[in-house]
Each structure stands twice: as C-alpha cells, then as structure tokens.
Amino acid sequence: MYTKIVLPDTGIEKMKVTDILVKEGEKIKKEQSIITVESDKTSIEIPSNKEGIVKKILISIGNIITKGDIILEISNDNINNLSINKKEEKNKKQIKLQELCIPNIGFNKMKVTDILVKKNEFFKQNQTLIIIKNNIDIFKIASTCSGLVKKIIIKINDYVYKNDIFMYINIVLKENQKNIIKTFIKNNTLRNICSSPIVRKIARKFNIDLNNIKPSGTKNRILKEDILQYIKSQKVLENNNIKNSVLIYQKFGKCEEIHLNNIQKISSKNLSNYWKNIPHVTQHIETDITNLEKFRIQKNKEFAQKEEKIKLTLLSFMIKICSHALQKYPNFNSSLSQDNNTLIIKKYYNIGIAINTKQGLLVPVIFDVLKKNINNLSKIIKDLSCKARKNKLHPNNMKGGCFTISNLGQFKGSFFTPIINSPEVAILGISQANIKPIWKENKFVPRLMLPLSLSYDHRVINGVEGINFLNYICYLTSDIRNILI
Known part of the structure; x- marks a missing residue:
C-alpha cells in the first residue's frame, strides 16, 4: 500500500x-x-x-x-x-547509474551547439551525444559505452567547462544490451534521425527537436522543406535578423553570460512594471539622529552587562517610527483598487524590509509593528534576515505588507530613488549616516545626520503630504520619546 x-x-x-x-x-x-x-x-x-x-x-x-x-x-x-523483489535486484545488476562529464580537450570554456540524444533514448558505444564549440573549432563528444539516457543536465547555448556533468546514464551491460535494443525498437522510441547539416542548423537556430518533425525524404530523411513547413505550422517567430547580444559585445573583447535565476527574472519584470506604471515622486531629507544613536548605544551596553541576547539596531527604531507615521498619515498606508477608482485605507501596520540575498532581493514582512516594542522588532529582523539568506522564508512571510523600508545604511552613499513595491504606495530608503556641521544656537555643532529618500505614488500622495510625512519622521527621530506623545 x-x-x-x-x-x-x-x-x-x-x-x-x-x-x-x-x-x-x-x-x-x-x-x-x-x-x-x-x-x-x-x-x-x-x-x-x-x-x-x-x-x-x-x-x-x-x-x-x-x-x-x-x-x-x-x-x-x-x-x-x-531490494523489494528478485526482479528489481536483477535489474540493478544489469544496469548501473553513471554520470558523463566534459573531457579535457585543451580548452576551458565551450558552448553547447547540439544535443543529439534525448531522455530515455538508447545509444551505442562511440555514438556522438553532444556537440560543443569554441571560437576556433567544433568538437563531438562521444560515449565510451552503450547505455540509456536518464537525465540531460545541459541545454543548447549553455557554456560548459572541463569535468562538468552534462548527462546521467544507465550503463547497459552486454548480457542485457540486446533485450534493451529490442524493447526500444518495438516501442518506436529508438529513431535514427537522418538530416543534412542545413536542416540541423535551422533546428538549432529555432530550438526545434527534430524528433517532432515528420520526414518526407527517402529512408525517413528530414528535408529542408519539412522543417520549414514545421516552423510555419508552429508559427515559430523568425529571428534571423536578431543578433545574439553576446556576439555583439564579443567583438570588443571577452564576455561572460550569467543566467538569472527565477526570482531575479520575476523581480526584474516586476520592478520594470512598477517603474513604468506608477508615477513616482522621490523626496529627500536628512534627519538628526545624534540623540537616538546615543540612546541605542547606551541600551546595547546595558543589555550586554545583563548578558541579554538583545542588540538594538537603527533599522528597528526606524520601523517603529514609520508605523507611527503611517498611523498619522493614513494615505501612506493604503492601496489603489484595481480599477484605480478607490483608495483602500488599511487599519493594520505591516512593514516589509528589503534584504539582499544570493537568490535576489527578498522583502519579508513584519506584522503588526505598532503593537511590538523595539526589542521584539530587533529579534524579528535578525530572524527574518537569517531565514532569507538561508532560503528558509515561508511564502506567508512575504505577503501582507503596507509599506517597505530599503536600508543601505551599511554601505557608502547619500540618497537614492527606491522603487515602490506595488500594491503599496510608498517606500522609504535609508542611506549611511554621517557627522556634519549643523548651525545651531549661533554656532556650528557636529551632528549625526541620516539621509532619507521617500518615494511615493503621485496618484495617491501629493508633494505636501510627502514632505509632511518626512518631517514627522524627523520629529520622532530627533527625540524617540516623542513616540509616547
């Protein structure tokens, strides 16, 4: 069962x-x-x-x-x-799993131009499996034994290097080889594709599997007319006039292709759409965090003396401050309806934090920020950051945000233009704080100034609301006790 x-x-x-x-x-x-x-x-x-x-x-x-x-x-x-039964045990003796690697042919980086077998296809010893090339020559990679293709790791146009695994196979031992061949022929899974070099060239250009084309030539030969008819019937877009961008750049020197992962591709698409479809306005301001930073350092010393595993961060203070600003200016805590005719004001305060990981940019959300103290926020930030970098975030951690903070404070730089994380209507960018001379009480005094960049949707928020929101954040950061008022 x-x-x-x-x-x-x-x-x-x-x-x-x-x-x-x-x-x-x-x-x-x-x-x-x-x-x-x-x-x-x-x-x-x-x-x-x-x-x-x-x-x-x-x-x-x-x-x-x-x-x-x-x-x-x-x-x-x-x-x-x-080994559940004798038959399975016998099969294990007859078939061994093996990985095939790119041999040492004297060149490091090679491009895959053709894959001549497919999954579950039988191949013979010395049969060509793939074709690779560099700028000088073309190489045919042949099998050193008979076997069955179990998994193909590479794709056409991929770059491969010496010792890279390109295929997993089952090695067929001699005593079982004839039976395997008969089975494949009986099930019509073994087919010798006969075609000219021009046909294979067209197939590579349009990424067409020749097994899908019905041959009309003698001895099941695929003619040029066959593949052209297939392209026409499948409505494959002709791209003869579109040059590969890498080839264009290679005219000026060496290049390398790095393929984006799924998260990076979708993030790129989403960010492009947000930038094109949302009328962004970004306002900048510097806020005095001298007293706030002194308070933060003092509290961390007290925690260390008590051997408490708490470390307050500037980001935890800014998240708490932003939740109060969202409460005071509710338009920042809203979303437009899909028809853009209704403004939906949210009565909860969930704030996302942008985290850079190897997989790409992730934005986990801290829920009910208004109800949490700064100690708890520091612990949550640490936990979410650790999970994000270990690829352990649950999808529920990524939903329900009202407002986003992008913190680049650990890197050098002053101001930037953060892109709104739709369907939210605003995002706050934080840059590196610096000591600056500020005119105060008839003299210049050194103050720690924090650059802030607020991007907002101009369909929802006007310029006056934007600067008022920033000024209120400055009011709270100048003296954290103002949160209590």
Whole structure:
C-alpha cells in the first residue's frame, strides 16, 4: 500500500518545481526535503511528512503545482530493504547509474551547439551525444559505452567547462544490451534521425527537436522543406535578423553570460512594471539622529552587562517610527483598487524590509509593528534576515505588507530613488549616516545626520503630504520619546 505525499499549504496559489531532491527507490525520513519550489518572491524546500521508500515521483522540474497536488508515492513496507523483489535486484545488476562529464580537450570554456540524444533514448558505444564549440573549432563528444539516457543536465547555448556533468546514464551491460535494443525498437522510441547539416542548423537556430518533425525524404530523411513547413505550422517567430547580444559585445573583447535565476527574472519584470506604471515622486531629507544613536548605544551596553541576547539596531527604531507615521498619515498606508477608482485605507501596520540575498532581493514582512516594542522588532529582523539568506522564508512571510523600508545604511552613499513595491504606495530608503556641521544656537555643532529618500505614488500622495510625512519622521527621530506623545 502506497502513501501519497502532497504539496502542503504554502500560502501561495501556484509554485514552480525547480529541483527534485530524491529519486525512486530511495529511502527518505520524515521532515526530509524532497523538492524545491519557487514563486515570484521566494524559494523553499518542501519536506516529507512521512518516512518510507520512494516508489513513484509524479512531478517534474518545471511543473507548476498547487496545494494538494501529489508529489510522490512512498511505501512503508520493508523500509530497511530496498531490494523489494528478485526482479528489481536483477535489474540493478544489469544496469548501473553513471554520470558523463566534459573531457579535457585543451580548452576551458565551450558552448553547447547540439544535443543529439534525448531522455530515455538508447545509444551505442562511440555514438556522438553532444556537440560543443569554441571560437576556433567544433568538437563531438562521444560515449565510451552503450547505455540509456536518464537525465540531460545541459541545454543548447549553455557554456560548459572541463569535468562538468552534462548527462546521467544507465550503463547497459552486454548480457542485457540486446533485450534493451529490442524493447526500444518495438516501442518506436529508438529513431535514427537522418538530416543534412542545413536542416540541423535551422533546428538549432529555432530550438526545434527534430524528433517532432515528420520526414518526407527517402529512408525517413528530414528535408529542408519539412522543417520549414514545421516552423510555419508552429508559427515559430523568425529571428534571423536578431543578433545574439553576446556576439555583439564579443567583438570588443571577452564576455561572460550569467543566467538569472527565477526570482531575479520575476523581480526584474516586476520592478520594470512598477517603474513604468506608477508615477513616482522621490523626496529627500536628512534627519538628526545624534540623540537616538546615543540612546541605542547606551541600551546595547546595558543589555550586554545583563548578558541579554538583545542588540538594538537603527533599522528597528526606524520601523517603529514609520508605523507611527503611517498611523498619522493614513494615505501612506493604503492601496489603489484595481480599477484605480478607490483608495483602500488599511487599519493594520505591516512593514516589509528589503534584504539582499544570493537568490535576489527578498522583502519579508513584519506584522503588526505598532503593537511590538523595539526589542521584539530587533529579534524579528535578525530572524527574518537569517531565514532569507538561508532560503528558509515561508511564502506567508512575504505577503501582507503596507509599506517597505530599503536600508543601505551599511554601505557608502547619500540618497537614492527606491522603487515602490506595488500594491503599496510608498517606500522609504535609508542611506549611511554621517557627522556634519549643523548651525545651531549661533554656532556650528557636529551632528549625526541620516539621509532619507521617500518615494511615493503621485496618484495617491501629493508633494505636501510627502514632505509632511518626512518631517514627522524627523520629529520622532530627533527625540524617540516623542513616540509616547
């Protein structure tokens, strides 16, 4: 009897499978990660809620899955015995899993121009599997044994290096080779593609699998007319006149292609849309945080003396201050309706903090900031930052924000223009604080000044409201006791 492992409630309607962390026949433990999924804002690992032996994986990399979809089936019987019957044991003796790597051909970086086999296809010893090239020559990478293609790691136009894994195969031993070949021929899964170099060139240009084209030539040969007809029927857009951007730049020197991950791609798309569709206005101001910083340092010394694991940060104070500013100026705590005819004022105060990670920019949300003290906020910031950088954020941590703070205070710089995180209507940018001479009581005195940059949606907020919001933040930062008034 098999147990079905389904996608739990992640708080996001649809998620994309980016990695499968187990394989069929593998013994898994409870809470062991089995797949990795991504949304437009986060990437998380999904654990199994049962232990057992994986019998069948029902999803593939690239699939879009939702809550309740079956991920895999496991067996709870004979958990400690992976050889369930003699037939499986015999197959294991006949077939061995092997990885194929790019050999040392005297060049470091090579580009994949063609992949001549596909998943579950049988290939013979010395058969060419892939073709790679550099600026000088073209190389055919052949197999050193007979086998079955289990997984292809690379894609056409990928760059590969010496010892890179490009394919996983099952090596077919001699005693089982004839049976495997007969099975493939019987099921029509083994097909020798006959085509001219011009046909293969067209196929590479338009990223077409020649297995999908019905040949009309003698001995099942694919003619040029066949592939052109296929392109026409599939409405493939002709891009002959569009030059590869890398080739354009390579005329002037060496270049490197770095492919964006899913979060970076979606973030790029979203930020472009926000910038184009929201009329941004950004106002800048410097606020005096001299007394606030003295108070923060003093409190941290007191915590250290008491051996309390609390460290107050400037960001925790700014989050608390912004929650009071949002309460005083409710238009900043709003969103426009989808038809842009209604302003929705929120009565809760959730503030997002932008965190830079290896996966890209993530914005986890701190909920009910107005109800939390600064000690708690410091702990929450530390916890969210740690989870974000370890790729452990839950999708629910990324939803429900009313206002965002982008803190670049640890880096050099004065002012910048933060982009509004729609459907929010405003975002505050914080830059590095510096000591400056300020005219006060008929003389210049050194004060610690913090640069602030406030971007807001001009459809909702006008310039007077914007500067009033900033001035109120300055009022609260000048003396943190003003929060109590």
